[in-house]
């Protein structure tokens with residue numbers, strides 16, 4: 001199976017090429033030419049497997065040139081060895097008779113990015129070898145918080161890799177900063193940048209486009225790469241947990257094979273919900289894919305109207321990982337919905353970068369309506385959802401998950417569709433203590449690590465170990481750089 005660029009019909013490559021290079025030369029995203037389908041009995045077979053076995057089975061369908069034993073090794077490293085605090089890796093939890101959550105935050109950084117970033121380093125290093133690249137891959141990340149820590153944990157001590165993370169000095173929470181600065185591993189580097197997230201990101205982009213510097217690094221045996229969420233190696237591991245959740249629900253007797261299951265996903269860059277769409281295309285009986293947005297509701301509007309318009313105010317919300325106005329992975333869906341009409345997709349993307357707006361064709365809108373629904377809510381509504389879930393179900397959820405809970409409620413009220421639904425839960429509530437505490441009615445919440453203790457006492461729940469243990473960890477990184485001097489910081493960290 002080949003992978004094609006969303007913007008050029010002829011830009012084909014192998015899956016190893018797609019993962020090794022990330023972005024196509026024309027700026028498009030690599031996408032499988034055809035989506036493999038699960039044979040009639042496959043879900044019954046998968047039902048009796050562990051998460052690791054399911055991931056091997058499913059990823060193998062997309063990874064020509066990788067052997068099952070190679071993938072078993074990757075899966076054991078990514079999801080085994082106690083890296084996840086639940087042996088089921090991505091457990092499904094019952095909320096009421098027709099509502100379930102899929103908890104994707106049992107990994108080392110307590111957020112859903114772990115599901116893909118634990119696997120990506122293995123897919124990436126193997127892909128680089130397969131395309132004949134033998135240098136050490138050096139991953140550069142600019143982060144506003146969660147992705148940086150996720151990438152650090154994923155790449156830590158993976159042979160043949162280095163990982164360097166830049167974060168804005170005043171743009172991350174105290175806990176996030178501590179999470180990164182206490183990072184363990186022999187191949188990791190962390191440095192703060194004077195400025196905001198844009199300054200850090202612009203600096204990293206400048207390094208990527210600095211040919212002379214890339215040559216200098218090549219001379220020292222390094223190949224520069226990113227762990228960006230548009231890499232196919234990040235989307236693929238996410239398909240697994242939707243199939244896995246359906247199988248777990250069959251196993252529990254919550255649904256029977258063939259029953260329609262709606263899915264509601266708190267969405268930012270459209271990677272998570274896109275993976276649900278792939279699972280549905282493969283033959284998992286998923287019903288409506290409900291896209292949940294916060295006040296940055298560009299996607300919810302798009303799904304309802306067919307017009308994508310980023311010309312709107314940007315809000316900093318209590319669900320920061322969804323504070324996004326350009327959802328890159330949507331391009332892959334448009335590619336599929338136009339049957340690979342690269343010229344049309346490129347046209348829309350050019351309009352987006354030119355005017356900030358495009359409108360899809362009536363044919364594409366019709367397809368969107370068949371698969372998707374959308375709803376959004378603001379911070380106040382998300383907090384209300386957290387409070388209600390805690391009071392009525394004794395279940396503590398984070399602000400991102402709360403947006404999805406609210407969106408599902410809206411969807412059910414508007415459509416009357418009360419089929420079983422799976423709400424994707426993307427972060428541990430202990431990552432967002434101040435907002436969660438406010439939602440529970442605590443007026444004055446503590447700061448930093450104290451807030452973790454406070455939420456734990458208030459709810460009687462244990463914080464996940466990686467957060468609870470932060471207090472005892474040694475700070476390993478405390479360097480700050482001016483944004484103009486980030487190249488020097490890279491040189492120093494690679495010394």
Ligand SMILES: *Cc1c(COP(=O)(O)O)cnc(C)c1O
Pocket residue numbers: 111112113146266267268269270271272273321322400426427
């Ligand atoms: C990244 C993230 C999201 C959004 O996922 P996308 O794939 O970008 O749509 C939602 N919640 C949390 C906690 C995240 O970290």
